[in-house]
Amino acid sequence: MNLYAIKSIYRFEMARAWRTLTQSIISPVLSTSLYFVVFGAAIGSRIPEVDGVSYGSFIVPGLIMLSLLTQSISNASFGIYFPRFTGTIYEVLSAPVSYLEIVIAYVGAAASKSLILGVIILATAGLFVDLRIEHPFWMMLFFVLTAITFSLLGFIIGIWADGFEKLQLVPMLIVTPLTFLGGSFYSIKMLPPFWQTVTLFNPVVYLVSGFRWSFYGIADVSPALSLGMTVFFLVACIALVAWIFKTGYRLKP
Amino acid sequence: MTTMLSVSNLSKVYEGGFTALKDINLDIRRGEIFALLGPNGAGKTTLISIICGLVNASAGKVTVGGHDIVDDYRAARSLIGLVPQELTTDAFETVFSAVSFSRGLFGKAPDPVYIEKVLRSLSLWDKRNNKIMTLSGGMKRRLLIAKALSHEPRMLFLDEPTAGVDVELRRDMWNLVRGLREDGVTILLTTHYIEEAEEMADRIGVIRKGEIILVENKATLMHQLGKKQLTVHLQSPLDAVPDSLAAYALERGEDGHALTYTYDTEREHPGITDLLADLNTAGIGFKDVNTTQSSLEDIFVSLVKK
Ligand SMILES: Nc1ncnc2c1ncn2[C@@H]1O[C@H](COP(=O)(O)OP(=O)(O)OP(=O)(O)O)[C@@H](O)[C@H]1O
Numbered sequence: 429m430n431l432y433a434i435k436s437i438y439r440f441e442m443a444r445a446w447r448t449l450t451q452s453i454i455s456p457v458l459s460t461s462l463y464f465v466v467f468g469a470a471i472g473s474r475i476p477e478v479d480g481v482s483y484g485s486f487i488v489p490g491l492i493m494l495s496l497l498t499q500s501i502s503n504a505s506f507g508i509y510f511p512r513f514t515g516t517i518y519e520v521l522s523a524p525v526s527y528l529e530i531v532i533a534y535v536g537a538a539a540s541k542s543l544i545l546g547v548i549i550l551a552t553a554g555l556f557v558d559l560r561i562e563h564p565f566w567m568m569l570f571f572v573l574t575a576i577t578f579s580l581l582g583f584i585i586g587i588w589a590d591g592f593e594k595l596q597l598v599p600m601l602i603v604t605p606l607t608f609l610g611g612s613f614y615s616i617k618m619l620p621p622f623w624q625t626v627t628l629f630n631p632v633v634y635l636v637s638g639f640r641w642s643f644y645g646i647a648d649v650s651p652a653l654s655l656g657m658t659v660f661f662l663v664a665c666i667a668l669v670a671w672i673f674k675t676g677y678r679l680k681p
Numbered sequence: 682m683t684t685m686l687s688v689s690n691l692s693k694v695y696e697g698g699f700t701a702l703k704d705i706n707l708d709i710r711r712g713e714i715f716a717l718l719g720p721n722g723a724g725k726t727t728l729i730s731i732i733c734g735l736v737n738a739s740a741g742k743v744t745v746g747g748h749d750i751v752d753d754y755r756a757a758r759s760l761i762g763l764v765p766q767e768l769t770t771d772a773f774e775t776v777f778s779a780v781s782f783s784r785g786l787f788g789k790a791p792d793p794v795y796i797e798k799v800l801r802s803l804s805l806w807d808k809r810n811n812k813i814m815t816l817s818g819g820m821k822r823r824l825l826i827a828k829a830l831s832h833e834p835r836m837l838f839l840d841e842p843t844a845g846v847d848v849e850l851r852r853d854m855w856n857l858v859r860g861l862r863e864d865g866v867t868i869l870l871t872t873h874y875i876e877e878a879e880e881m882a883d884r885i886g887v888i889r890k891g892e893i894i895l896v897e898n899k900a901t902l903m904h905q906l907g908k909k910q911l912t913v914h915l916q917s918p919l920d921a922v923p924d925s926l927a928a929y930a931l932e933r934g935e936d937g938h939a940l941t942y943t944y945d946t947e948r949e950h951p952g953i954t955d956l957l958a959d960l961n962t963a964g965i966g967f968k969d970v971n972t973t974q975s976s977l978e979d980i981f982v983s984l985v986k987k
């Protein structure tokens with residue numbers, strides 16, 4: 429293992445986040461706070477409790493998932509796309525670094541950033557609503573696994589993209605809709621039966637449900653199923669990344 | 682002398698079917714400076730990119746310091762420093778952190794003292810805390826060299842290091858490269874400037890349309906270049922060179938209207954005055970004399986034009 433290389437890339441990526449502090453931390457915190465003001469306080473006060481949890485508290489896990497997903501993807505995709513775009517990737521490709529080390533460094537940095545962000549959002553939420561975490565261990569597990577999985581997905585997008593538009597395409601057209609429709613702001617039990625079934629094809633439902641269960645012990649689908657799906661997505665992303673590196677896809681002519 | 686870089690039967694066909702390299706064979710010796718000359722699009726960058734791991738080869742084998750660049754890429758790449766042709770740098774990093782980053786990437790423990798030495802040798806020390814985007818083009822080029830040297834490579838690839846660099850800086854770079862060679866670093870540089878190859882290289886290779894068409898010691902090439910030709914245009918044609926002039930090995934040309942004498946400029950007595958005197962003695966009158974010398978440039982152009 430070339431640990432110095434992993435450390436170098438990781439540090440470089442974290443320094444980038446630090447330089448763009450406003451963009452990478454303050455803006456997500458601000459938008460989350462706005463969600464709380466609108467959904468939690470303004471609208472939430474007129475919505476009855478969901479399974480014994482006040483609406484404001486109910487949406488916290490979903491909101492964290494929302495930023496975890498979008499931030500992991502955008503951090504990781506940008507992190508690898510940008511050096512490809514400017515050409516500075518030549519240095520990483522010519523270094524005695526294995527693909528595994530490259531992934532650990534880039535994905536690790538992206539996941540770290542979104543985890544830090546998740547914690548900040550959690551703390552911000554604590555200022556607005558009552559929070560309780562019934563299953564801290566499982567909460568951490570869902571938290572970390574999701575950050576890694578979606579950072580991997582972002583990494584894949586960053587390698588696949590051949591323009592800045594494509595970089596935005598997947599997050600905008602797929603991830604954001606799926607997250608909004610994934611039960612971040614409601615329990616899928618509130619939907620008509622037909623839509624409840626349709627929703628089960630949305631992978632985000634499993635992530636949000638499992639994460640919310642670790643907070644309040646309430647879930648739309650069984651926690652075991654949630655965990656199974658989370659691990660499944662992780663493995664799928666790892667397999668895809670392995671394929672990319674095996675073929676040199678879009679990294680080396 | 683041992684081999685540092687060995688390229689055998691290397692070919693590259695780019696996606697889309699363009700053949701950029703055809704069956705390249707090339708050995709670079711440990712500690713030498715090798716200049717690769719060739720016109721635009723000849724395949725110089727492609728060759729370097731394959732050796733450094735930026736482009737996949739279509740066929741063939743490359744070893745660096747005896748390590749295969751695919752099977753044993755870690756060992757091979759640890760030995761290599763690459764200065765790319767394009768000025769590709771980050772923008773917001775500082776000079777010092779960018780060079781330290783490169784060192785880490787190549788698996789070496791941080792060594793600020795060494796980094797300082799490298800930055801000083803490239804006159805970048807004063808700029809160490811500046812963001813890269815505030816550097817001039819020539820400074821960025823030197824930064825790329827500093828990054829390539831940050832991990833103490835044993836073989837350095839310089840892809841057109843002096844393109845767009847002023848005369849003074851070019852001299853500095855030549856001196857730097859010589860200094861590296863003294864430390865035993867093997868150097869492969871590509872260039873369009875013949876004078877650069879002439880100034881720096883131990884051996885010169887010429888690549889054209891993906892094929893190496895010449896590899897020669899510079900000294901041998903220069904020796905050929907050291908020869909000059911003196912042509913004497915005669916007043917009346919000669920059927921044969923008189924025996925009294927046999928020692929000069931003259932060649933008859935222009936249907937006997939001219940005699941050509943080939944001599945070595947590096948010799949103390951090229952024999953020109955003797956020849957002219959002997960021509961007089963033999964009663965051969967002449968109207969004019971002129972001398973010609975082919976330069977490395979001429980050889981290069983004639984090779985590449987074919
Ligand atoms: N990624 C690529 N895909 C397809 N063709 C390529 C690619 N990179 C280079 N080529 C082609 O391969 C040939 C050799 O290019 P290369 O960059 O190796 O030339 P070069 O000798 O370095 O030229 P120059 O002196 O202009 O730098 C060119 O015809 C170029 O168009």
Ligand SMILES: [Mg+2]
Pocket residue numbers: 725726727766840
């Ligand atoms: Mg080139």
